[in-house]
Amino acid sequence: MIEQHRSGYVVSDGPDSAGFPVDSLPEWQRPRFPPEQRPGVGDWLLIERAGSRDKVVALLPRHSAIKRGAAGEHYKQQLIAANIDTVFVVCGLDADFNPRRIERYLLLVRGGAEPVIVLTKADAALAADPEAVALATGALVELSQGIQVRAVNARDRDGVLAALSPWLGPGRTVVLVGSSGAGKSTITNSLLGSDRMKTGAVRESDARGRHTTTHRALIPLPSGACLIDTPGMRELKPTGEEDIGENFADVEALAEQCKFRDCSHHREPGCAVRAAIEAGKLDPQRFANYLKLREEVAGAANKLANRRAQKSEEKVLGKALNKRLDEKYGRH
Structure with missing residues (x-):
C-alpha cells in the first residue's frame, strides 16, 4: 500500500x-x-x-511495524509504517535539536528495523558554529549506543546520496520520522532528484515548521529502494511493547552495579548511577529521561494488559452466550 x-x-x-x-x-x-x-x-x-x-x-503478515500510542484517554495504537528495513530519525541542527526527543523516537522505532539518526541543516550550523556541531554529533554518537549518525545539508543531493546510500539499496524500504520543519520532505526531494514533496519555511523563533506533509506516502526511489515520508509528530506516546533497556543499556548496566537491587538511585549508599552522574560519566538529563520513559512504558504496558484481558473476557462471555442460545433454540 x-x-x-x-x-x-x-x-x-x-x-x-x-x-x-x-x-x-x-x-x-x-x-x-x-x-x-x-x-x-x-x-x-x-x-x-x-x-x-x-x-x-x-x-499479509508484517515483518516489522512502527507504532505509537494514540492520543486520548483510552488505550489505542497508531500504525506509522509497516515492513520497514530502516528508520531515518531526522532532526535539525538548529533550535529543533533535542537529544531527549531523539531518545524518544529511538525507543518507538526499535524492533525489526534499523534506526539511523540524520542531522539536517548541517551547512548553516557549521557556518555558525562548527565546534557546536562536532559536540552535538559526538554526544549523539555516545547516547545512540552504536546507532549510525549522519549530518547532511538536506538540499545537497550529492551529499545526501553519499551519506544515506548504504541504506537505500534495491528492495529496501526506509521511513523518515521527525518533527515538522526538520527537513524530511527536503531529503525526499534530494533523493528523488526533483521537488515532488512540498516544503515550507520554519519559524525563526523556535525553528518549528508547519505540516507540509499531510499524509504518509510510499515513493519509489531511483536507487530501487522505497521511501516513506511521514507528517511531523508532536506527540510520541509509547505503546507499552517497547524495550527500555535496548536504548538505555548504559543506564541499566550501571544500575546492576548498585549496592542494593531495589536502589531508587536517589540517596542510597553505593549507588553506581549517582556516582556516574557525579563523576560526569552519565548525563543527568539522559538519566531523567530514562526514568520518565520507563514510567510511560510501564503505564502503557499496564493499559495494554488490561485491554487484552478485557477482550479475552468478552470473547469468553460471547462464546458462553452463543452456547446458551444454541441449547435453547436447538441451533447447530
Whole structure:
C-alpha cells in the first residue's frame, strides 16, 4: 500500500505503477476494530481484480511495524509504517535539536528495523558554529549506543546520496520520522532528484515548521529502494511493547552495579548511577529521561494488559452466550 487516506487506500502493483484505489474489508471499518490491525503504508495486500473497482482480500503478515500510542484517554495504537528495513530519525541542527526527543523516537522505532539518526541543516550550523556541531554529533554518537549518525545539508543531493546510500539499496524500504520543519520532505526531494514533496519555511523563533506533509506516502526511489515520508509528530506516546533497556543499556548496566537491587538511585549508599552522574560519566538529563520513559512504558504496558484481558473476557462471555442460545433454540 502506497497511500493511506481517511476515505480509503491507494495501492501499487509495481515500481512503475501510478497506484489505484481499492475498497477495504468491511470489518476494518467497524469503530471497535483495532487501528493497528488496519493496513498502513508499507503493508502488502492481497487484491482481487474484479470489475471497475478492486477489492482487498487480505492483509499479509508484517515483518516489522512502527507504532505509537494514540492520543486520548483510552488505550489505542497508531500504525506509522509497516515492513520497514530502516528508520531515518531526522532532526535539525538548529533550535529543533533535542537529544531527549531523539531518545524518544529511538525507543518507538526499535524492533525489526534499523534506526539511523540524520542531522539536517548541517551547512548553516557549521557556518555558525562548527565546534557546536562536532559536540552535538559526538554526544549523539555516545547516547545512540552504536546507532549510525549522519549530518547532511538536506538540499545537497550529492551529499545526501553519499551519506544515506548504504541504506537505500534495491528492495529496501526506509521511513523518515521527525518533527515538522526538520527537513524530511527536503531529503525526499534530494533523493528523488526533483521537488515532488512540498516544503515550507520554519519559524525563526523556535525553528518549528508547519505540516507540509499531510499524509504518509510510499515513493519509489531511483536507487530501487522505497521511501516513506511521514507528517511531523508532536506527540510520541509509547505503546507499552517497547524495550527500555535496548536504548538505555548504559543506564541499566550501571544500575546492576548498585549496592542494593531495589536502589531508587536517589540517596542510597553505593549507588553506581549517582556516582556516574557525579563523576560526569552519565548525563543527568539522559538519566531523567530514562526514568520518565520507563514510567510511560510501564503505564502503557499496564493499559495494554488490561485491554487484552478485557477482550479475552468478552470473547469468553460471547462464546458462553452463543452456547446458551444454541441449547435453547436447538441451533447447530
